[in-house]
Every structure is written in structure tokens, then in C-alpha cells.
Amino acid sequence: MKQFTHFDFKSENHDLDIVVVCDGLNSPANIGGVLRVADAFGVSEVVFLSEKKKMTPRAKSVSRGTEKFVPHSFVEKFDFDNRDWFCLEFSSISKSIGHLKLNSKKIGLIVGNENEGVQEKFLADFPNFHIDMYGKNSSMNVTNALSIALFKVTCK
DSSP: OOOOOTTTOOOOOOOOEEEEEEESOOOHHHHHHHHHHHHHTTOSEEEEESSOOSOOHHHHHHHTTGGGTSOEEEESOOOOOSSEEEEEOOOTTOEEGGGOOOOSSEEEEEEEBTTTBSOHHHHHHSOEEEOOOOSSOSOOOHHHHHHHHHHHHHOO
């Protein structure tokens, strides 16, 4: 048995076109973490719906260089295209992400702000899914939640 190094790693590909929209993320650590996770799961594009317009040194550090090759943008408005969009949010109408069924190879995933979550206008427009949790805390870090959701989306 040999533990692989970075040089031994060979990435896999999938045929999905995944766009992640981050609704109002503020933390540079979360912005960098989202880009790192997006790279790991082969996300096509990350859109930060935010008034922040640039990568901070902290976000770049956490992203471990993925900001250089994961297409991303900071915008105040976004036109949602024709893809299977869903919100990752615990709401009165959300279903467990275990019930997620995607009918397209074009997928859109919306994650929310660290404190406020996903805006109600998005929750009303798109299906809502949540991650089942079994501890006492009612929320999960956005980067961790995104990792779980992208794992579900990309599972073959």
C-alpha cells in the first residue's frame, strides 16, 4: 500500500455542466473554500451574487490556487438560464437531498449567505433540498454543505 502524492493523482471527468450560485457569501474563507470544492467536483462555473467584487488574499489562500482555473465571477445580478436549478436550504418546503432527481446534464445549485441563507425569492422559484442532520446544531458550514450536495449531484 502506498499513499498517493499530488503527482500520482489523476482526476476523473463527468459529463455534467454544473453552475453554483453563492447568494451573498461574505467570508473570504468560504469564498476560497467554495472554489476549492468546485474544482474537486468539476463545476463549470461559480457565480458569487455579492457586492464584493474581488478575491481577497485570504480567499486566494484557502482556494489553494483554484481561483486561477475555476471560472468564477462576482456580480450583483444573475440571469438564471435553462437548467435544473435547486436551492440547498432547510425550509418549510425542502425535501431531503436524498430525494434529489435531476433530469438534465445542465445543473444549477444555489447556496446561501452564512447567516441569512438563500434569499426567499430564490426559494420560491426553485425546488428546495436540505441535508439531513442528526446532531444538535441546526446548520452546517456552506463549504461543507456544498461538498455533500455536489457529491450527490455527481454520483454515478
